[in-house]
Amino acid sequence: MATTFQTIFRFLTPSWLHTGEGEKVLGSLALTVDAFLERALQGLEARFPSRTGDSALKLTGLDRGILRGRTEPRDHYAARLIAWRYPRGHRTRGSAFALLDQVGNYWGDALVYALTIDIRGDVHTRTPDGTEGYFYGFAFNWDGAPATPNWGRFWLGLNIAAGSGIAAWGNFGDPALWHGELNPDDTIGQTGVTPSDVRAMVRLFEGRAWKPAGTRAEWLIVNLDGASPSPDGTWGRWSKNSGGTQVASRYAGWRFWALSPTVNLQAGDSSNFPTLSTLVDGSTYGGDPASFPLTTTLPDESIYGGDPATFPASVYLVDDGSPTL
Amino acid sequence: VTVSASSFNVPFEALLDRTAWLHDRMAKLVPGAGATLGAVTVVHVVPPQHIYQNGFGVINGPFAAQQSSTTPGSNVIVALPRPPSGKILEIQALVKGASGHGALPATKPKCELYRQDYLMTGSGTLVATATDSSATVGAYEAGHVIDLFAINHTLVGQDFYYLILTGESGANSQTGLLLSGFAVYWGDV
Numbered sequence: 252m253a254t255t256f257q258t259i260f261r262f263l264t265p266s267w268l269h270t271g272e273g274e275k276v277l278g279s280l281a282l283t284v285d286a287f288l289e290r291a292l293q294g295l296e297a298r299f300p301s302r303t304g305d306s307a308l309k310l311t312g313l314d315r316g317i318l319r320g321r322t323e324p325r326d327h328y329a330a331r332l333i334a335w336r337y338p339r340g341h342r343t344r345g346s347a348f349a350l351l352d353q354v355g356n357y358w359g360d361a362l363v364y365a366l367t368i369d370i371r372g373d374v375h376t377r378t379p380d381g382t383e384g385y386f387y388g389f390a391f392n393w394d395g396a397p398a399t400p401n402w403g404r405f406w407l408g409l410n411i412a413a414g415s416g417i418a419a420w421g422n423f424g425d426p427a428l429w430h431g432e433l434n435p436d437d438t439i440g441q442t443g444v445t446p447s448d449v450r451a452m453v454r455l456f457e458g459r460a461w462k463p464a465g466t467r468a469e470w471l472i473v474n475l476d477g478a479s480p481s482p483d484g485t486w487g488r489w490s491k492n493s494g495g496t497q498v499a500s501r502y503a504g505w506r507f508w509a510l511s512p513t514v515n516l517q518a519g520d521s522s523n524f525p526t527l528s529t530l531v532d533g534s535t536y537g538g539d540p541a542s543f544p545l546t547t548t549l550p551d552e553s554i555y556g557g558d559p560a561t562f563p564a565s566v567y568l569v570d571d572g573s574p575t576l
Numbered sequence: 577v578t579v580s581a582s583s584f585n586v587p588f589e590a591l592l593d594r595t596a597w598l599h600d601r602m603a604k605l606v607p608g609a610g611a612t613l614g615a616v617t618v619v620h621v622v623p624p625q626h627i628y629q630n631g632f633g634v635i636n637g638p639f640a641a642q643q644s645s646t647t648p649g650s651n652v653i654v655a656l657p658r659p660p661s662g663k664i665l666e667i668q669a670l671v672k673g674a675s676g677h678g679a680l681p682a683t684k685p686k687c688e689l690y691r692q693d694y695l696m697t698g699s700g701t702l703v704a705t706a707t708d709s710s711a712t713v714g715a716y717e718a719g720h721v722i723d724l725f726a727i728n729h730t731l732v733g734q735d736f737y738y739l740i741l742t743g744e745s746g747a748n749s750q751t752g753l754l755l756s757g758f759a760v761y762w763g764d765v
Contacts (some may be wrong), residue, residue: 420577428579440580490587497590499582506580517589528590533577536587553619568588571581 256281286318300329308332316341316459320357331356341459346545347375350461352376354407355379361415361443368561369405370398393469394487402494403466407452407510410474414504416443419475419506423532425482433550433576438573440471440506440526449508449572456510468510472570476504488517489568490528494537497525518565621670621741622758626652631743632755643743643753648683648727649747652755653688656689656697656737663727664689665761667704668721674752677713682746684708685753687722689729692736700738703729708744721759728763 260277261269269277279522297307308328312319315335319328336342343349347367354365355377372389393406411417420442421428429437438444455461456468471482480502491500501507509515527535546556577583614674623640631650632641641652669687685708691699704724710716722741743753 261678323627419580421579422577423579425579439584441661487580488589490589497586497593499586501582503578503580507582517592519589519594521593521596521600523593524597525593526588528587529588531577531579531583566592569581570587573581 256284294407298333299347299410303329316461318353318357318455320359321361321448322359323356327356327539344459344461347385348377351375351377351383352381352454353455353461354409354452357448358409361412361417363367363410363412366408367405367409368408370402390481390510392484393482395484396487403463404469405462407471408474409471410477418442418475418477419504429575431518435576437572437573437575439569439573439575440508441475444473444572446572446574452508452572453510469514470512471508471572473506473507473508474504478502478504492523492525495526497523497528499529506571509570512567515568515570516565517568595714599717602660611746620760622654622656622760622763623756625654627655627738640757641741641755643751643755646745646749646751648745649742651740651742654739654741654758656739656760658731658737659762661731663731663763664703664727664737665763666727667724667739667761668722668759669739670719670721670756670759671708671741672719672754672756673713673716673744674750674754675708677717677750678709678749679748680713680716681744681749683749684710684716685722685744687724687758688740688741688742689724689727690738691729691732691757692738693732694734694736703737708719719756 257278260281264273264277266275296302298311300308300311303311305325308319308325310441311332312328313333317328317332317335317340322463331340334340339349341349347468350367351365355362357363360379362379364376364378366374368374368389368391370391370393371387372391373387374385374389376384393404393520418441420440429439436445438446438449452471462468469567482501488500490497492498527537530536546554549555581682618624629641629652631643631645631647632652633644634641643650656749665685669685686705687707688705690702691703704727706722706724707722708716708722710720739758741755744750
């Protein structure tokens, strides 16, 4: 037990002064002095991550631009805050490995590995134990756009470990889907990920961004099944026309979070008129010209009939990291 | 099929595409429409089928009018067919000065748009006006427009609209000003 004025004044004063009313007066004064001392001590220690508490660590982390992992122990996070700009950290910010270090520490053992891949197919990887790797020239044709002048684009990949709790939701109609109701804590595309997790990843590219200057993080790809299909040039949109039917363009075993809002902004393609479209349950539908409903029920059960006074030029779509409500 | 954002975005993108497809076709079916997504603009060329003329003659049947007198105030009045609702965004009088001007006429042609209530309870109300802005004889004697720009007038009830083109006059004026019609830009918003 640390020595405090409350305990020591009994040894420094005569008995008549630390008993009875004297004890009450001196005890009160000692308590006040102890409070001032504790405040000064904690204020001093707040700037030392290894000595301070969670609330100060959070503020230090915000200040130093270092995210705390989802399940990261206090001591581990404190050590990373101390090393915030040496030997790696912000000193190497702008490199793929510096970004992967932040991503890997956030997700911890939930990952098999994290990776970045740019438009040229240059891949950098990092496993949870910090092992780094790279290889160049992977066939990666996201949307068919040529590398020049669209060279400054890259993607982030999370290869999810089995047992991490991050997995695909069930089928449409499954009562367990989104825990049975729309709520702000579930994300649309996968279990075990909250909107806060998604926001944490997006924040890596804002302000003191963990990316090279002049580049743009496009999508975060969540690899749920370990497969490694290559994009075929149609993944810039969620869908494509296949023989007259609109079908998903991206691999169904992966999930996609928009890291830049503009990548999920859609205006419609006037050159495409699908006869049928795939619906949520996997069936197809082509519309019924004999039916013109005046209103429709939205997912939150509200009724909407459209507004003829507005004709939006484009719309932001949801992504797999969007909250369900 | 496990549910993901793709489950919702595939049919939604299909709807977006079909909407864009419809908009694109509509723009192509209506000449001049759809210059801006969200605001439909229709251009309607109105021949100068005049309801009144003073100092103007008709050439090429009803499809053109030509100034035949330089008396000040020589004009031609043309009724403007109108849609049931919407806006008049802009009107361009399509004109061409006669060749042989030594200099620009002292009073250059002028175009005016008037509105007349359908009960004829009063004289027409001036909505917009513009004078020929040609700066050189060369520009004036070439085909050009007198532009009533940014009118943005919302059509009123069942009122009638008409245009008055007043010809050139004064020093250096001469007959032969050709009015071949009006390009009228309608908008829905």
